[in-house]
Amino acid sequence: MTPAPSYAVVVPTVGRTRLAALLASVRQAAAVGPAPEEVVVVDDRPVPRRGPNPPLDLGPDPVPGVRVLRSAGRGPAAARNAGWRSVRTEWVAFLDDDVVVPPLWADALAQDLAAAGPDVGGVQGRIRVPLPGHRPPTDLERNTAGLERARWATADMAYRRAALQAVHGFDERFPRAYREDADLALRVRAAGWDLERGVRTVEHPVRPAGGLASLRAQAGNADDALLRALHGPAWRTRTEAGPGRLPWHVATVAAGLTALGAGVTAAALTDRDPHTTRVVAALAGAAWAGLTARFVHERLAPGPRPGDEGHAAEVRRMIVTSVLIPVAAVAHRVRGAWRWRQGLGRTVPPWPLPVRAVLFDRDGTLVRDVPYNGDPDAVEPLPGARRVLDGFRADGLFVGVVSNQSGIGRGMLTGAQVDAVDRRIRRLLGRFDTWQRCPHAPEQGCSCRKPEPGLVLRAADDLGVLPAECLVVGDIGSDVGAAVAAGARTVLVPTEVTRTEELTRAPAVAATLDEVVTLL
Incomplete structure (x- = not known):
């Protein structure tokens, strides 16, 4: 018997109250049909000025394997990109956070994906909008019911990950849940993929507005x-x-x-x-x-x-x-x-926009990793670092650093010590257009410590570029996670501390810093 195609579920959310009901319905469907390898909930609420967002309500019994990412309020296109770029399944099923799937949804999805030929890049689910039976629908209810006729709506749309990779996902210049799905469908078709309508259904209630x-x-x-x-x-x-x-x-x-x-x-x-x-x-x-x-x-x-x-x-x-x-x-x-x-x-x-800025992790990427280093004399650039940086500068690209320095928050280093180390790095490696660091300890729950997107977003803002115009280069999974959450491209340059699962999840891997140039 042919195994069901592997899939992950990606749900962008702004914290709507119906999210828990959706996850409960996915859990119920997964108990009947083939379960997703994982469910990725992308928290797209804006990052508060102080501290992290309050936790999402995932319900009393969330789906096994559920994982939460942050995309910092950049819109549903950016949130979906963060979700699908973080998984490695053959298919990605996108669901809106205000739909509910029926008990046989996972089974029907598996049928849709199994029936999709090799040239099929996406399969749309059928959307049902329940309307009142005791009176004609209001204007809002009729507008929501229009989703039943919509083409390629991501309220329930499964894309082959290879198709998403071919067109670099959703265009993040669309800031609302509007037209970003139509644009993606046009580009996927232009890339040579077919789109089909499947047999599965979801229910999309009319939400108070x-x-x-x-x-x-x-x-x-x-x-x-x-x-x-x-x-x-x-x-x-x-x-x-x-x-x-x-x-x-x-x-x-x-x-x-x-x-x-x-x-x-x-x-x-x-x-x-x-x-x-x-x-x-x-x-x-x-x-x-x-x-x-x-x-x-x-x-x-x-x-x-x-x-x-x-x-x-x-x-x-x-x-x-x-x-x-x-x-x-x-x-x-x-x-x-x-x-x-x-x-x-x-x-x-x-889309995608050309890279205008390359942001590097500091320790283990540009210089030898000395844990909690406060000694400028211990700074040792890694082979090729200066050459690669000078090449990017010569090409007119911005270069910058995004670095976690939790030693400050842990009380193991002072800010002045880290400043001295950073100055030494600049003397050895040349000018940087932006330098962003997080001084917080992990338990402080900040929004800038990688894999949170704050450092990358701050660097992009400082340079006057979009996050999508940035490439983040690092040596561990938190560097990749920060880039994905911020909507930047990313390359992992592994070292002895890079874990196998981080290599597996990385969108792109380079053996050396010199090889990063070939992946732009």
């Missing part, structure tokens, strides 16, 4: 601008996204601005007849009112009827948001177009 949820959702228009810049004006056809309402919103805003401008002009005319301007203002105002009324009607007509629970509140919501949505949609689209078309010129670089 507040009265202005539809207004906040208009921020996705900026992501539409990025998708257009990357994939051309036919992106909606290629992603099967449908025509969208932006042209209607543009017409509504144009009519409103015309009416307002003409009205102000008419009021200011004192030396000639403002009749024509008033006519223009009236016609434009009527057009705005008509377009807005049509929008309100389109959103209210399929919804709750008079006498239904929540009808009055839905009417108020639809009137207020229908007035505001066209303005918000156009403003966000203009903002996105400016950023991705004019702000960066008319060419948006494809």
Whole structure:
């Protein structure tokens, strides 16, 4: 009997209360069908200014093998990248943190993956959104139900890890849970892989979102601008996204601005007849009112009827948001177009972004590892370190150091002693563009000690580059973990202290520092 393909489950989360229910349902499904090799929960809550995030609620009996990573609030695309880059299974099943899988999900997933031919890079699950049976659905409920027709939605999408590697995963310039999955699907297909729809299902409940949820959702228009810049004006056809309402919103805003401008002009005319301007203002105002009324009607007509629970509140919501949505949609689209078309010129670089900065671990990578070294005279650069650094500098790349120095937090070293050692390293190895260190002991629970992403994120911010434009070079798993969590690329250069499992998990391994150059 052919064994089921190996898979891991990756769940990005911002700490929603439904996470525990999802993990409980995965545990139940794994008891019936083939279990995942591991479940990776990626905590994408922003890093607090002081101390770590409060622990996630994984439920009273979490899935065996569950592992939590941090991605520091960089968005679901970055969180999913951190998750899949940390596993070594043939397949990666992405689930949203607010879905629930049925008891036979793992068995159905195994069937989907086993049926996938060698050219299949991804298999989508079927999403079911439970809607109320006692009344027509609200606007929010209908929008959520649209996931049932969505293509390649990562609420339940399994990708072959080789396909993810081929396109370097999700484009982390998409900051929201919107369009990042469509962009990935287009790039996977362009790389020669097929995408299929499987037989498994998940349930995606409608989560409470507040009265202005539809207004906040208009921020996705900026992501539409990025998708257009990357994939051309036919992106909606290629992603099967449908025509969208932006042209209607543009017409509504144009009519409103015309009416307002003409009205102000008419009021200011004192030396000639403002009749024509008033006519223009009236016609434009009527057009705005008509377009807005049509929008309100389109959103209210399929919804709750008079006498239904929540009808009055839905009417108020639809009137207020229908007035505001066209303005918000156009403003966000203009903002996105400016950023991705004019702000960066008319060419948006494809994903992955080129490396602009190389960040090195200090001890065991650039210099011989002397535990808790506070003596500058004990500094000994490793073979090739100066040559490799000078080569990167000559190529115009930033170079920096990201180093754990827990000896300070443990009381074994002073900050001044570590400063003296760092100065000695600079004298021997040359100029560094950024130098970041964590002085905390492990028990202090900081967000900068590797494998937490803080040092890498601080270095990227200091250099004015994106984390995705950084390469982290280190000799142990915590260096790799920090890079993965921060969204940087990483190369492991093993030493005698590198553990076998760290070698196995590393995305890339170089035998020497000189070999790192060939892996850029």
